[in-house]
Amino acid sequence: MVEQVRADSGATSTSPSTVTAVLRRVVGAGEGAEGRSAWRRGRVLAGLAVVTAGLLAFHRAVPNSVGRLGSLLEAFLPWLGLVVLVLLGLALLRRSALALVALLLPVAAWTYLFGGLLLPAPDSGPRDLVVVQHNVSDENADPAGTARALAGAEPDLIALEELVPPALAVYEKTLAPDYPHHEVRGTVGLWSKHPLADTRLLDIKPRGIGEGWSRGLRTVVGTPRGEVAAYVAHLPSIRVGASGFASALRDESAGLLGEAVAAEKVKAVILLGDLNGTVDDRGLAPLTSRLNVAERGMAFSFPTALPLARIDQVMARSGTVAHIRTLPATGSDHLPVAARIRLE
Known part of the structure; x- marks a missing residue:
């Protein structure tokens, strides 16, 4: 593919269309049946990503009426970041574009809540x-x-x-x-x-x-x-x-x-x-x-x-x-x- 592009263009570098094709293959997002399945597979992972984002963003909505589950979740809330990492690994293994996009939600929620804590200490x-x-x-x-x-x-x-x-x-x-x-x-x-x-x-x-x-x-x-x-x-x-x-x-x-x-x-x-x-x-x-x-x-x-x-x-x-x-x-x-x- 790359050699054909070089021969046609006379250039020594990969064309933008080739880079796009490679990226599409990484996430399984090319045209045809493979691309369509990339947006169909991983629905469970995408659902878990959305749930994780919901727990981070709306943890106060988890009720304390039964076993004080809300407080239990909040005691370990930063560790939901590990759940995001696990889901990311599984999404890459599944080559699920749907799950990767859905993971942007918990990443954004975690960063909003805890990202500032990781910044360097002020003078x-x-x-x-x-x-x-x-x-x-x-x-x-x-x-x-x-x-x-x-x-x-x-x-x-x-x-x-x-x-x-x-x-x-x-x-x-x-x-x-x-x-x-x-x-x-x-x-x-x-x-x-x-x-x-x-x-x-x-x-x-x-x-x-x-x-x-x-x-x-x-x-x-x-x-x-x-x-x-x-x-x-x-x-x-x-x-x-x-x-x-x-x-x-x-x-x-x-x-x-x-x-x-x-x-x-x-x-x-x-x-x-x-x-x-x-x-x-x-x-x-x-x-x-x-x-x-x-x-x-x-x-x-x-x-x-x-x-x-x-x-x-x-x-x-x-x-x-x-x-x-x-x-x-x-x-x-x-x-x-x-x-x-x-x-x-």
Whole structure:
């Protein structure tokens, strides 16, 4: 075919008509029976592509009434990108032009939702705060090493959850030289390079949980950029079982935390915590509707062995979470996350 074109034209390059013919053969889109079948085969793959696009674009429409399936989908929403890749491979194997065109829908939806997170981190600015959030685990065998690793990122603030004796004393001693200001309430704490004031226990305990449950604090950080109300929280755990996604307690606690943030008088707010949910999960809507979430970075933080979701969160009001990233593993089943916040 190519030789014939060259002989006729006297040229040494492939003609546009030849390139078009080759491309048509790759997707099976040439004229005749082969081309027609390329637009007929792969209908199931095309249908799956459309369904995947629908789940990405309209995940809020998936009901939570049965097993909280909507929240379960949203907990792993970015991973639908893998479904798109699998469908792409199958479409190429089937040489289905129909499926390839249909795949443009989920690709566009995924890119709209998550593409921005993959962009490079913006340059740091003079009004930036660096913060670290980490569920250190109540079974952490090396609290001193964990504390040194977190301080090595040189953040302004370090928020910790699952603080239990005697590990708490180790964190206090190890962090004291670089972080002279700290507050602990229940099993959560905040270490700061800047003075802390007006600290109080944050009541985010759902109904039905015993009185000993204490997982929230609020304090005011006197930063060089002005006062910032800092909230540290550890919301109830979720479970995935035969009955579905058990998140009722987490959702109730998120609602209480959202009400506290809404009532906060200090303009600038930073929330750090193990929220046991992703920012796409509608169960965290009382928070994500009031606070800005990270603009750059995926930072999957749990579980350490195979991070599948970022449930350790940094959010802000009157500030932008410019970038979030994970730090190297410690003795916890969570990865630490570090975020850069640009105050307004």
